Amino acid sequence: MNPFRYERATTVEAALQAISAARMGPDDLGRDDAPRFLAAGTNLIDLMKGGMLHPATVIDVRQLPLRMIESTPDGGLKLGALASNADTAQHPLVRQHYPLLRAAILAGASAQIRNMATNGGNLLQRTRCHYFYDPGVPCNKREPGTGCPAATGIARQHAILGASEHCVATHPSDMCVALAALGAVVHVASAGGGRDIPFDQFHRLPGDRPEIDTTLQPDELITHIALPPASQFARHACYLKIRERASFAFALVSVAALLDLADDGTIRTARFALGGVAHKPWRDSEAEMQLEGRPATAETFQAAARTLLRDARAWGGPALPEGTPGNAFKIPLAERAIVRAMEMATAGILTNTGEDAFREEDLS
Numbered sequence: 001m002n003p004f005r006y007e008r009a010t011t012v013e014a015a016l017q018a019i020s021a022a023r024m025g026p027d028d029l030g031r032d033d034a035p036r037f038l039a040a041g042t043n044l045i046d047l048m049k050g051g052m053l054h055p056a057t058v059i060d061v062r063q064l065p066l067r068m069i070e071s072t073p074d075g076g077l078k079l080g081a082l083a084s085n086a087d088t089a090q091h092p093l094v095r096q097h098y099p100l101l102r103a104a105i106l107a108g109a110s111a112q113i114r115n116m117a118t119n120g121g122n123l124l125q126r127t128r129c130h131y132f133y134d135p136g137v138p139c140n141k142r143e144p145g146t147g148c149p150a151a152t153g154i155a156r157q158h159a160i161l162g163a164s165e166h167c168v169a170t171h172p173s174d175m176c177v178a179l180a181a182l183g184a185v186v187h188v189a190s191a192g193g194g195r196d197i198p199f200d201q202f203h204r205l206p207g208d209r210p211e212i213d214t215t216l217q218p219d220e221l222i223t224h225i226a227l228p229p230a231s232q233f234a235r236h237a238c239y240l241k242i243r244e245r246a247s248f249a250f251a252l253v254s255v256a257a258l259l260d261l262a263d264d265g266t267i268r269t270a271r272f273a274l275g276g277v278a279h280k281p282w283r284d285s286e287a288e289m290q291l292e293g294r295p296a297t298a299e300t301f302q303a304a305a306r307t308l309l310r311d312a313r314a315w316g317g318p319a320l321p322e323g324t325p326g327n328a329f330k331i332p333l334a335e336r337a338i339v340r341a342m343e344m345a346t347a348g349i350l351t352n353t354g355e356d357a358f359r360e361e362d363l364s
């Protein structure tokens with residue numbers, strides 16, 4: 001039994017007051033007993049039941065008025081933190097202007113989980129590293145200072161970019177890979193005020209503090225996510241997800257690609273992000289700039305993929321072929337996935353997965 005205090009807030013102000021009052025101390029960041037907001041609970045409750053998290057207080061925020069999905073004056077879109085993943089993917093404005101986001105959400109979890117899971121919770125879901133989920137083994141992310149058996153253990157799911165000897169876990173979200181490519185901004189509120197966090201600064205690399213996943217402070221509440229206007233990318237977008245089985249599995253590698261193509265097939269602008277390869281969705285501005293002004297060909301895409309993967313390294317115990325680190329296969333897999341996603345985006349094929357495998361107009 002893990003006793004904890006349960007509170008329900010019905011206004012943002014009350015939720016912020018409750019979390020401030022429940023703070024354990026100034027070092028709450030990364031503590032497994034720090035107070036938590038409860039959204040749909042599809043990750044938090046699992047972690048509490050499994051003994052990975054022991055929050056002393058849980059503040060239920062499901063009744064806060066944060067389910068909006070609405071356009072912003074600059075032509076972008078505002079996604080409420082408590083809007084469900086399903087409502088977000090099905091919204092007409094998301095379907096029309098952000099098909100990449102819709103495809104990424106629909107590539108994740110199951111219909112039942114997407115109906116429950118919220119946008120804020122999706123950003124803050126924890127890694128799916130098997131060692132993190134097993135309180136019987138050491139894990140620096142779960143218990144700082146105990147070690148990272150994944151670095152030399154079973155590592156098929158683990159990072160090839162930005163990892164450290166302290167943690168080789170990956171961020172498991174599909175939605176976040178699309179948000180990274182789209183250049184979203186996370187809006188947060190706290191008793192001291194609010195702030196905007198650009199998406200590439202929201203999740204962090206593990207370094208020597210792998211217990212801290214994001215730059216969010218313990219008393220901050222995500223209120224909404226803002227998307228910039230993205231129409232020029234809507235026609236040439238692709239979310240490609242490579243996974244161990246055809247559905248209901250986390251990504252080994254995923255790619256969110258957005259291309260703005262001129263009539264002659266030259267790339268005007270490109271954005272792409274990778275999932276399943278790092279502690280955060282991985283974007284590389286040098287690789288993106290390398291695509292600009294170049295023809296949309298496999299050679300162009302492969303060169304950009306090699307730039308993005310220039311510092312990739314494998315982790316994990318020996319696997320086949322003899323002596324290869326366990327996730328070495330992910331480096332060539334990521335390169336091929338980038339090329340394929342860009343080719344699909346060029347051809348107007350939105351995804352290899354989910355109910356959006358073909359655009360609706362292709363089916364009519």
Ligand SMILES: Cc1cc2nc3c(=O)[nH]c(=O)nc-3n(C[C@H](O)[C@H](O)[C@H](O)COP(=O)(O)OP(=O)(O)OC[C@H]3O[C@@H](n4cnc5c(N)ncnc54)[C@H](O)[C@@H]3O)c2cc1C
Pocket residue numbers: 036037038039040041042043044045061081082107108109110113116117118119120121122123124125172173174175220221222223248249250251
């Ligand atoms: C079997 C299974 C398969 C899955 N497969 C996939 C998949 O393939 N792809 C994928 O992307 N995801 C997948 N998921 C993860 C799922 O998307 C997340 O569990 C879900 O998005 C979390 O949302 P939630 O509302 O339930 O969050 P909760 O579990 O309620 O909360 C998660 C964390 O976010 C914090 N939090 C929630 N809302 C806020 C807020 N507004 N401000 C501050 N903190 C907040 C909580 O305190 C907690 O720490 C899967 C989950 C399950 C159980």
